[in-house]
Amino acid sequence: MRLWTWAATLIVAAAVSGCATTTTPAKVAEAKADAPAAPAKPKPLPPGLDPMARADAFPSTYRPMPSRPTAVVGASVFTGTGQLIENGVVLVKDGKIEAVGAGLAVPAGYETVDAHGKWVTPGIIDAHSHLGVYASPAVQANSDGNELTNPVTAEVWAEHSVWPQDPGFNTARIGGVTTLLILPGSGNLIGGRGVILRNIPARTVQDMKFPDAPYVLKMACGENPKRVYGSKGRAPSTRMGNVAGYRAAWINAADYQRRWDEYRAKVAKGEKADPPKRDLGLDTLSAVLRGEILVENHCYRADEMAQMIDISKEFGYHVAAFHHAVEAYKIADLLADNHICVATWANWWGGKMEMLDGIEANAALVNAAKGGCAVIKSDDPDLIQRLNQEAAEALAAGRAAGLQITEADAIRWITSNPAKAIGIDKQTGSLEPGKRADLVIWDHDPFSIYARTDRVYLDGAISYDRHDPRYQPRSDFDLGQPGEGVR
Amino acid sequence: MRKVLFSACALAALTLGAAAANAETVAITNAKILTAGPAGEIASGTVVIKDGKIAAVGASAAVPAGARVIDARGGVVAPGFFATGSMLGEVEVGSLGNDLSVNNPEIGASFDIQYGLNPGSVLFPVARLGGLTSAVVLPIPAGRRGGDADEEDDDDASQYTAGPSGEGSKSHTLFSGQGAVIDLGTGDTILTKARVAMVAPFGSGGAALAGGARGAEFVALKEAFADVRDYMKNKAAYDKAAYRDLGLSKGDLEALIPVVEGKMPVVAVVKRASDIRQVLAFARDEHIKVILDGAQEGWVVAPEIAKAGVPVLMNPFDDRPESYEELAATLDNAGRLSAAGVTVAFESTGGSARVRETRYEAGSAVSHGMAYGAALAAITINPAKIFGVADRTGSLEPGKDADLVVWTGDPFEPLSQPTAVFIHGQAQPMTSRQTELRDRYKDLALPLPPGYVHP
Numbered sequence: 020m021r022l023w024t025w026a027a028t029l030i031v032a033a034a035v036s037g038c039a040t041t042t043t044p045a046k047v048a049e050a051k052a053d054a055p056a057a058p059a060k061p062k063p064l065p066p067g068l069d070p071m072a073r074a075d076a077f078p079s080t081y082r083p084m085p086s087r088p089t090a091v092v093g094a095s096v097f098t099g100t101g102q103l104i105e106n107g108v109v110l111v112k113d114g115k116i117e118a119v120g121a122g123l124a125v126p127a128g129y130e131t132v133d134a135h136g137k138w139v140t141p142g143i144i145d146a147h148s149h150l151g152v153y154a155s156p157a158v159q160a161n162s163d164g165n166e167l168t169n170p171v172t173a174e175v176w177a178e179h180s181v182w183p184q185d186p187g188f189n190t191a192r193i194g195g196v197t198t199l200l201i202l203p204g205s206g207n208l209i210g211g212r213g214v215i216l217r218n219i220p221a222r223t224v225q226d227m228k229f230p231d232a233p234y235v236l237k238m239a240c241g242e243n244p245k246r247v248y249g250s251k252g253r254a255p256s257t258r259m260g261n262v263a264g265y266r267a268a269w270i271n272a273a274d275y276q277r278r279w280d281e282y283r284a285k286v287a288k289g290e291k292a293d294p295p296k297r298d299l300g301l302d303t304l305s306a307v308l309r310g311e312i313l314v315e316n317h318c319y320r321a322d323e324m325a326q327m328i329d330i331s332k333e334f335g336y337h338v339a340a341f342h343h344a345v346e347a348y349k350i351a352d353l354l355a356d357n358h359i360c361v362a363t364w365a366n367w368w369g370g371k372m373e374m375l376d377g378i379e380a381n382a383a384l385v386n387a388a389k390g391g392c393a394v395i396k397s398d399d400p401d402l403i404q405r406l407n408q409e410a411a412e413a414l415a416a417g418r419a420a421g422l423q424i425t426e427a428d429a430i431r432w433i434t435s436n437p438a439k440a441i442g443i444d445k446q447t448g449s450l451e452p453g454k455r456a457d458l459v460i461w462d463h464d465p466f467s468i469y470a471r472t473d474r475v476y477l478d479g480a481i482s483y484d485r486h487d488p489r490y491q492p493r494s495d496f497d498l499g500q501p502g503e504g505v506r
Numbered sequence: 507m508r509k510v511l512f513s514a515c516a517l518a519a520l521t522l523g524a525a526a527a528n529a530e531t532v533a534i535t536n537a538k539i540l541t542a543g544p545a546g547e548i549a550s551g552t553v554v555i556k557d558g559k560i561a562a563v564g565a566s567a568a569v570p571a572g573a574r575v576i577d578a579r580g581g582v583v584a585p586g587f588f589a590t591g592s593m594l595g596e597v598e599v600g601s602l603g604n605d606l607s608v609n610n611p612e613i614g615a616s617f618d619i620q621y622g623l624n625p626g627s628v629l630f631p632v633a634r635l636g637g638l639t640s641a642v643v644l645p646i647p648a649g650r651r652g653g654d655a656d657e658e659d660d661d662d663a664s665q666y667t668a669g670p671s672g673e674g675s676k677s678h679t680l681f682s683g684q685g686a687v688i689d690l691g692t693g694d695t696i697l698t699k700a701r702v703a704m705v706a707p708f709g710s711g712g713a714a715l716a717g718g719a720r721g722a723e724f725v726a727l728k729e730a731f732a733d734v735r736d737y738m739k740n741k742a743a744y745d746k747a748a749y750r751d752l753g754l755s756k757g758d759l760e761a762l763i764p765v766v767e768g769k770m771p772v773v774a775v776v777k778r779a780s781d782i783r784q785v786l787a788f789a790r791d792e793h794i795k796v797i798l799d800g801a802q803e804g805w806v807v808a809p810e811i812a813k814a815g816v817p818v819l820m821n822p823f824d825d826r827p828e829s830y831e832e833l834a835a836t837l838d839n840a841g842r843l844s845a846a847g848v849t850v851a852f853e854s855t856g857g858s859a860r861v862r863e864t865r866y867e868a869g870s871a872v873s874h875g876m877a878y879g880a881a882l883a884a885i886t887i888n889p890a891k892i893f894g895v896a897d898r899t900g901s902l903e904p905g906k907d908a909d910l911v912v913w914t915g916d917p918f919e920p921l922s923q924p925t926a927v928f929i930h931g932q933a934q935p936m937t938s939r940q941t942e943l944r945d946r947y948k949d950l951a952l953p954l955p956p957g958y959v960h961p
Contacts, residue, residue, distance in 0.1 A: 155826045156827050156829050348944070349947050377940075378940040401826065466920070468872075470873070
């Protein structure tokens with residue numbers, strides 16, 4: 020629904036700003052502009068000065084790697100939709116899932132992969148990563164994740180910090196991660212845009228950008244912003260300062276939107292009008308208010324999450340997911356009622372006051388609420404390599420709390436639920452016909468500590484094979500170094 | 507008067523109860539037993555606990571009359587796990603600081619962590635539910651932070667490995683102080699053994715403390731050890747202030763005597779292969795005992811480490827080039843070191859809140875080539891041996907402290923859960939502040955607010 024609204028808005032906006040289009044509103048606008056009595060048609064703005072001219076100034080150049088029609092046969096298949104299919108067959112064609120079921124016939128010409136005694140899951144999706152923006156080695160020169168010069172930096176985009184040669188992308192792929200959301204850090208109230216990447220070895224970040232994925236906005240509650248700016252002797256230095264900061268930012272965004280709307284209305288009527296000055300930060304924030312950009316909100320404490328929900332209602336946007344959210348279990352009902360996903364860990368807690376009440380069963384209790392959406396994510400270049408283990412720990416904690424949870428249900432915490440939380444669930448996150456063929460073959464049940472990936476497919480192409488060095492990419496950084504990046 | 511009497515009686519009953527609990531005889535039956543000792547793995551058997559000690563272990567061990575019987579129902583009994591390199595007892599909330607790092611010109615080597623231990627920490631019950639019953643707690647080099655935090659918080663910590671501080675030499679900080687072994691039980695006294703090892707950072711960390719270069723650190727350390735030896739021979743003159751100036755305080759000189767005598771090992775924090783070689787050579791030249799801590803590139807020099815008989819504390823999850831000192835890091839490090847004959851112990855991930863992940867480190871090492879028994883040893887008997895407490899704990903052998911855990915299955919598996927934890931033969935509560943929070947908020951539809959729920 021939100022995506023549809025976004026598309027419609029883009030079409031209308033493109034029309035009224037004079038871009039070439041054949042849709043009805045454009046014809047109306049042109050007809051008006053061409054009427055003999057009307058003043059001369061205003062010159063269209065150069066694209067760089069018009070926030071709506073190009074939805075994406077850094078378009079994706081992602082192209083799937085070569086693939087062949089493939090049948091993965093005989094595995095226990097977790098579909099990511101809550102099903103476990105024994106002796107399953109997954110058919111892949113043209114980079115898409117063609118069919119999934121028990122004992123399906125393999126069409127002629129398909130490469131058959133014998134996966135008897137193995138497990139298959141959708142490719143793992145990490146909804147919270149800083150790979151590339153906090154690349155390895157973690158030297159100052161590679162520390163590009165937090166623009167700590169202003170508490171509101173909506174104008175920065177994480178993709179402009181991503182170093183595609185971060186060796187961490189390769190180790191994450193060995194762990195089964197096929198898609199990941201790269202976020203700015205949490206030192207600012209509003210940290211900037213995050214970018215969703217396909218986990219493919221690439222020369223440029225544009226080559227990794229997930230086509231047709233939404234942008235996201237990183238926001239942060241609590242200790243980090245107030246500590247960073249409080250220590251500089253400026254606002255915010257308190258949680259109430261934090262909240263004042265968010266509200267001021269949204270008021271500015273709404274004002275900016277109104278100025279552009281007025282300008283476009285005048286242009287549409289053929290009246291003379293001066294365009295507002297483009298502002299990159301307010302571009303992003305106003306796009307959030309239009310529902311085009313998803314909000315991913317770092318927020319640990321239950322009481323702060325409840326306040327962020329009120330702020331979202333005050334200004335008319337929706338929080339797609341709270342991240343870390345170690346106290347989500349205290350308000351699992353409120354979060355479910357507001358259709359907000361919870362991207363959290365099983366084991367991280369206690370590092371600071373706002374992490375003190377984190378419990379292992381957090382995800383399971385979120386999952387248990389009617390309509391709850393639990394996501395296990397990493398926020399860490401080590402944990403991203405074993406999100407399946409973290410999900411297993413969260414599952415075990417849920418069972419220890421007396422909840423009935425199947426593995427088929429829990430696998431959604433690292434596949435279809437993160438896809439939903441970052442707005443790409445129509446394209447990936449589960450093994451359903453028509454979706455991208457992102458899948459992982461495991462040598463053990465992925466909820467076992469002994470599970471390792473045998474193969475990782477991205478869009479039906481082998482992106483990693485544990486037993487075939489041809490499919491074990493290395494970063495440029497690792498070449499010629501001790502160990503050569505063999506992890 | 508009656509009231510007072512009643513209270514006195516109640517108190518007496520409570521005291522008796524506590525004594526009885528201490529002396530409780532327990533037989534855990536129908537269990538697969540991972541002894542981590544010479545008896546290896548016992549497919550099905552019984553473990554008997556008496557007077558706080560392990561009384562019997564075996565396939566046919568008899569259940570004593572009157573013993574409380576715990577039927578493990580085919581589950582697993584294993585020694586309680588040993589947390590290596592955690593901050594347990596010396597930290598509560600990571601960002602509030604800890605009691606493991608000093609920057610005092612008079613106190614470096616002489617810093618002794620035993621006096622800061624706090625058995626009341628809420629971290630202990632959480633660690634116990636991860637199957638941990640012992641820990642070695644080591645000082646943290648000056649200027650370095652431990653702990654768990656999100657990515658934003660990591661910024662300053664990561665710079666530690668990025669290069670020297672550029673400040674002048676601070677020889678008192680070359681040694682970070684002495685660690686201790688503790689148990690994680692509910693008792694008031696958790697200290698098992700104090701002054702088990704002396705910590706000293708090497709590589710870029712040591713270089714930073716020595717004034718900015720690795721070469722400076724080794725020169726400074728040799729001078730410090732020469733000073734200690736001179737001090738030992740000339741104590742009387744030193745005490746009369748009739749001796750040359752020595753770089754370290756009297757307390758630090760005293761603390762280093764067991765080190766130069768080869769009695770107290772130095773925990774050398776070191777990552778890079780070339781730095782490991784230098785540490786091994788330095789230990790040989792100075793006749794000191796060392797333990798390598800970190801050793802991310804250890805596999806590159808595994809035969810040399812094995813030949814020197816030097817044990818290694820390491821985290822099997824370290825596989826990224828996190829710094830220029832660990833470019834060759836790999837998940838195969840643990841397995842390769844072990845195969846080369848090195849005694850390995852696994853270090854906790856991230857401070858102390860996540861110390862319960864120790865058992866997953868062992869499982870992960872197994873899936874990357876380490877023998878199961880070696881991985882088990884790395885979180886039980888090996889750290890006990892390395893820190894000199896193997897006569898008391900670390901394996902299931904008659905006469906040792908009854909520090910053990912009953913599991914529903916393979917303890918390395920996340921889906922296995924502990925069902926009973928014993929420390930010194932005392933059954934530990936199977937709850938933590940976290941399980942209390944969980945149970946308080948499990949049902950959000952109660953008529954009264956959660957604050958009225960007391961799990």
